Amino acid sequence: MTGPAPSSLRPEHPVARPLAQLVAEFGLDYRGDLDAVEVTGVALATSAVEPGDLYVGVPGRNAHGASFATAAAEAGAVAVLTDEEGAELAAASGLPVIVTSDARAALGAVAAWIFRTDENSATLFGVTGTNGKTSVVYLLNAILGQLGVVSGLSSTAERRIGETAITSKLTTPEASELHALLARMREAAVRAVAIEVSAQALSRHRVDGIVFDVVGFTNLSHDHLDDYESMSDYFEAKLELFQPDRARRGVVTVDSDWGRSLVEQSRIPVTTLSTSAGGDAEWTMSVTEETVDHTAFVLEGPDGRMLQTQVPLLGSYMAANAALAIVMLVESGYDLDAIGAALERDGGIDAFIPGRAERISGDRGPVVFIDYGHSPDAFLSTLGALRKVTDGKIVMVFGADGDRDTTKRNDMGAIAARGSDAVVITDFHPRWEDPAAIRATLLAGARGAVPELELYEVADPRAAFRKALSLADEGDIVLYAGPGHEDYQEVAGQRIPYSARDDAKLALREAGWL
Numbered sequence: 096m097t098g099p100a101p102s103s104l105r106p107e108h109p110v111a112r113p114l115a116q117l118v119a120e121f122g123l124d125y126r127g128d129l130d131a132v133e134v135t136g137v138a139l140a141t142s143a144v145e146p147g148d149l150y151v152g153v154p155g156r157n158a159h160g161a162s163f164a165t166a167a168a169e170a171g172a173v174a175v176l177t178d179e180e181g182a183e184l185a186a187a188s189g190l191p192v193i194v195t196s197d198a199r200a201a202l203g204a205v206a207a208w209i210f211r212t213d214e215n216s217a218t219l220f221g222v223t224g225t226n227g228k229t230s231v232v233y234l235l236n237a238i239l240g241q242l243g244v245v246s247g248l249s250s251t252a253e254r255r256i257g258e259t260a261i262t263s264k265l266t267t268p269e270a271s272e273l274h275a276l277l278a279r280m281r282e283a284a285v286r287a288v289a290i291e292v293s294a295q296a297l298s299r300h301r302v303d304g305i306v307f308d309v310v311g312f313t314n315l316s317h318d319h320l321d322d323y324e325s326m327s328d329y330f331e332a333k334l335e336l337f338q339p340d341r342a343r344r345g346v347v348t349v350d351s352d353w354g355r356s357l358v359e360q361s362r363i364p365v366t367t368l369s370t371s372a373g374g375d376a377e378w379t380m381s382v383t384e385e386t387v388d389h390t391a392f393v394l395e396g397p398d399g400r401m402l403q404t405q406v407p408l409l410g411s412y413m414a415a416n417a418a419l420a421i422v423m424l425v426e427s428g429y430d431l432d433a434i435g436a437a438l439e440r441d442g443g444i445d446a447f448i449p450g451r452a453e454r455i456s457g458d459r460g461p462v463v464f465i466d467y468g469h470s471p472d473a474f475l476s477t478l479g480a481l482r483k484v485t486d487g488k489i490v491m492v493f494g495a496d497g498d499r500d501t502t503k504r505n506d507m508g509a510i511a512a513r514g515s516d517a518v519v520i521t522d523f524h525p526r527w528e529d530p531a532a533i534r535a536t537l538l539a540g541a542r543g544a545v546p547e548l549e550l551y552e553v554a555d556p557r558a559a560f561r562k563a564l565s566l567a568d569e570g571d572i573v574l575y576a577g578p579g580h581e582d583y584q585e586v587a588g589q590r591i592p593y594s595a596r597d598d599a600k601l602a603l604r605e606a607g608w609l
């Protein structure tokens with residue numbers, strides 16, 4: 096495929112299905128004439144409608160989706176699925192309208208029916224947790240590739256079918272897109288799929304109509320408290336994935352109380368994994384070597400089973416993510432020895448994770464990492480890992496998301512200050528917030544934690560990175576946390592093109608380091 100990556104993929108050979116059959120099978124009410132109406136796809140947004148689609152109108156924060164039914168009809172939609180309020184709004188479109196009490200709740204099953212994804216035979220892996228989801232999904236995909244299995248993935252960074260990349264807007268796509276992607280994967284003979292499942296996806300029915308073969312849990316820490324009232328509400332959302340209607344088996348990292356509670360409250364068979372010393376889980380991961388380029392570890396399981404390997408990635412947390420991926424594969428039926436043999440043949444796990452502790456620098460000058468970490472715990476993990484692999488200075492550049500959980504900002508500032516030798520605070524995605532006010536909170540957090548810290552405020556991320564680079568020398572590390580793989584900055588409703596990765600490379604070249 097040439098040109099920019101598409102934002103979604105549909106099956107290339109959709110099968111038309113009679114709408115009257117859908118209505119009969121699901122016991123739905125309808126208005127209008129369904130005779131001879133056939134659907135080939137389903138869409139939740141007018142921008143995604145293709146001819147032959149069922150357009151699903153759900154109430155949103157800004158509008159009721161059904162109020163766009165006429166635009167959906169103009170784009171080729173052949174019918175609308177919505178609620179009672181939406182049915183009134185959609186009437187003017189002239190399309191037949193199927194009515195249900197909660198169209199978002201119906202979407203997963205309806206999309207599965209339209210795209211026939213219940214006929215898929217690929218093994219489905221689901222990964223949840225505050226940090227590490229994308230990483231585990233990539234590690235699963237990498238190991239599956241090393242085992243010779245054709246696999247696909249869905250993550251915050253991108254969705255992928257073999258060599259075809261699809262850009263991601265959400266961590267977990269809406270159910271209409273997810274089932275279309277799974278149908279396309281079936282056409283590509285994909286045998287295993289790794290899917291990142293956010294708490295929001297579980298709360299908003301995005302993975303409905305799917306039963307995962309194995310689900311994995313990484314960890315839970317402060318994030319998304321704009322969406323959830325408390326940490327326990329956030330936990331409850333994740334817990335949903337470990338129930339029989341959503342998954343057959345689970346693997347839970349039990350390094351935290353949240354992990355242990357998950358094991359107690361889950362209603363599917365779960366296997367436990369400990370990645371810290373003294374754990375009493377069925378599987379234990381211990382790090383044997385950490386360098387700036389790779390992390391080696393030993394994984395020990397029941398009955399004396401053991402695997403020793405390495406990831407070409409920074410930090411013990413990446414070894415923890417890799418261990419989780421391996422145990423998930425074992426739980427799905429792959430043989431640990433076969434995994435071990437494939438990894439030994441290749442000298443370890445052959446993974447690249449875009450924007451997660453991604454090294455931008457070359458052999459000369461400071462080592463520069465771009466990272467997607469944007470929560471206090473992510474900062475703690477990355478800074479802890481960096482401190483272990485350098486005797487030099489750590490200079491950190493970061494900002495915070497506007498219009499997202501504001502309560503984590505003070506901790507982000509404090510953790511950055513405690514873990515770095517110098518900090519440059521900049522703008523991330525201010526969205527509709529005042530960027531100076533976001534920076535002020537981060538600065539206060541940092542200054543409060545380490546009053547004598549070398550601390551700078553540089554609003555423009557390009558200038559901020561150059562400032563950080565000017566403070567570092569050979570043997571030092573610059574960590575640019577936040578933007579990771581992203582190629583835009585979101586300011587007042589606009590997505591301005593900006594790639595921290597490309598700009599950092601440019602700055603390194605300007606400085607003569609690359």
Ligand SMILES: CC(=O)N[C@H]1[C@@H](OP(=O)(O)OP(=O)(O)OC[C@H]2O[C@@H](n3ccc(=O)[nH]c3=O)[C@H](O)[C@@H]2O)O[C@H](CO)[C@@H](O)[C@@H]1O[C@H](C)C(=O)N[C@@H](C)C(=O)N[C@H](CCC(=O)O)C(=O)O
Nearest residue numbers: 139140141154155156157158159160163265266267293295
């Ligand atoms: C806050 C939130 O969840 N918003 C979601 C919501 O948008 P909304 O309520 O603002 O929608 P709206 O603008 O009122 O429109 C209502 C409906 O009309 C449709 N519409 C609207 C206008 C139009 O011209 N045509 C049209 O079809 C919209 O697609 C929508 O279905 O419904 C949309 C699709 O129906 C989602 O794409 C959108 O997710 C936004 C982008 C979002 O950022 N969600 C966040 C909270 C999220 O889910 N984040 C997690 C992050 C996880 C992590 O960081 O770990 C994730 O999984 O990505």
Ligand SMILES: Nc1ncnc2c1ncn2[C@@H]1O[C@H](COP(=O)(O)OP(=O)(O)OP(=O)(O)O)[C@@H](O)[C@H]1O
Nearest residue numbers: 225226227228229230251412451467468473476477
């Ligand atoms: N197992 C882990 N424990 C703690 N921190 C981690 C772990 N794995 C990754 N991180 C940190 O979190 C950051 C984000 O990693 P990753 O993208 O894999 O997480 P995520 O759960 O997918 O987050 P998001 O959904 O926001 O993309 C990393 O760059 C790293 O700083």
